[in-house]
Amino acid sequence: MVTLTKDSNCLRCGKNSLLTDDVTGEQFCSKCGYVVSEKINESGPEWRSFQTESGVNPARTGAPSSLLMHDMGLSTVINPINKDATGKPLSSSMKSTIERLRTWDSRSQSHEPEDRNLRQALNELTRMKDKIALSSNVLEKASYLYRKALEKKLVRGRSISAMIAASVYAACRDTETPRTLRDVADAANVKRKDIARCYRLLHYELQLKMPVVNPIQCISRISSKLELSEKIKRHAIEVLQIARDNKESSGKDPMGLAATALYIACLKYEGNITQRDLAEAAGVTEVTIRNRFKGFKKQPSFKLKS
DNA sequence: TAAGATAAGAGGGACAT
DNA sequence: ATGTCAGTCTTATCTTA
Numbered sequence: 430m431v432t433l434t435k436d437s438n439c440l441r442c443g444k445n446s447l448l449t450d451d452v453t454g455e456q457f458c459s460k461c462g463y464v465v466s467e468k469i470n471e472s473g474p475e476w477r478s479f480q481t482e483s484g485v486n487p488a489r490t491g492a493p494s495s496l497l498m499h500d501m502g503l504s505t506v507i508n509p510i511n512k513d514a515t516g517k518p519l520s521s522s523m524k525s526t527i528e529r530l531r532t533w534d535s536r537s538q539s540h541e542p543e544d545r546n547l548r549q550a551l552n553e554l555t556r557m558k559d560k561i562a563l564s565s566n567v568l569e570k571a572s573y574l575y576r577k578a579l580e581k582k583l584v585r586g587r588s589i590s591a592m593i594a595a596s597v598y599a600a601c602r603d604t605e606t607p608r609t610l611r612d613v614a615d616a617a618n619v620k621r622k623d624i625a626r627c628y629r630l631l632h633y634e635l636q637l638k639m640p641v642v643n644p645i646q647c648i649s650r651i652s653s654k655l656e657l658s659e660k661i662k663r664h665a666i667e668v669l670q671i672a673r674d675n676k677e678s679s680g681k682d683p684m685g686l687a688a689t690a691l692y693i694a695c696l697k698y699e700g701n702i703t704q705r706d707l708a709e710a711a712g713v714t715e716v717t718i719r720n721r722f723k724g725f726k727k728q729p730s731f732k733l734k735s
Numbered sequence: 736t737a738a739g740a741t742a743a744g745a746g747g748g749a750c751a752t
Numbered sequence: 753a754t755g756t757c758a759g760t761c762t763t764a765t766c767t768t769a
Contacts, residue, residue, distance in 0.1 A: 682760080685760095703737060
């Protein structure tokens with residue numbers, strides 16, 4: 430789940446104590462709590478491509494994953510006759526294995542336009558990986574979803590970039606990796622609106638079951654940007670729990686909720702954080718924070734502890 | 736200068752037509 | 753399929769303390 434990455438120092442405190450959450454791909458400092466969400470370091474082993482068409486040098490691939498190669502790493506033709514190298518018939522278990530391999534083999538080779546489409550999408554995916562920190566977990570899931578979308582002909586008439594971006598967003602949601610639609614849109618250079626449309630389509634057509642975004646996860650992201658203390662974070666989480674119990678949080682932007690909770694916490698302790706600071710860090714407007722704030726204040730069990 | 740208020744507009748879900 | 757409605761969020765501008 431959490432592993433130590435060597436040779437990387439925290440950007441804030443300089444200590445060699447960065448940890449990586451393997452699920453979300455997020456790096457954070459175990460000493461000061463700084464979260465690196467902009468870039469992911471090359472810390473894994475070097476993986477080499479399996480496919481060496483026409484004798485080219487083995488290239489370094491983006492991630493250690495066969496799903497990320499457009500043909501699953503299979504680029505050979507499998508003999509359609511069920512005999513082994515010496516001409517004897519294959520055993521039944523081997524025969525079924527070969528059958529399965531042939532299925533993938535034909536899938537990777539028979540649909541030329543789809544294959545080209547997938548190649549392009551996976552290119553796009555690797556580009557996005559470099560812009561926002563994405564774990565291999567998310568990348569795998571995203572490419573899996575995109576394959577499904579291709580299968581169902583959902584990409585027809587839509588832009589590849591938008592659809593792969595939507596797959597990435599869906600993968601993030603599914604793995605509870607805190608990335609907003611906006612983050613993904615910026616990384617993909619696609620309009621937020623278009624990705625949202627594709628995401629809804631994926632969600633509907635593939636019958637995806639997504640966990641609800643927990644605003645508590647947004648807190649650490651925002652507070653890391655503003656270098657807020659642990660005390661404030663804890664208080665903000667309490668505020669969020671009260672809000673959730675009062676049904677004040679349903680249907681609201683989780684980033685807005687998290688920002689408001691932090692704002693309330695900042696009012697109690699260290700008061701020199703403004704709405705604008707929080708709004709900018711959370712990627713919402715000040716007005717949203719104010720509206721949430723108004724809603725929070727209405728709750729009977731909520732008291733502005735001074 | 737930070738915070739609050741207000742208004743107009745976009746986008747999407749629910750529901751009825 | 754298309755339109756309406758309530759609700760959310762954003763942008764912009766003005767006012768208040």
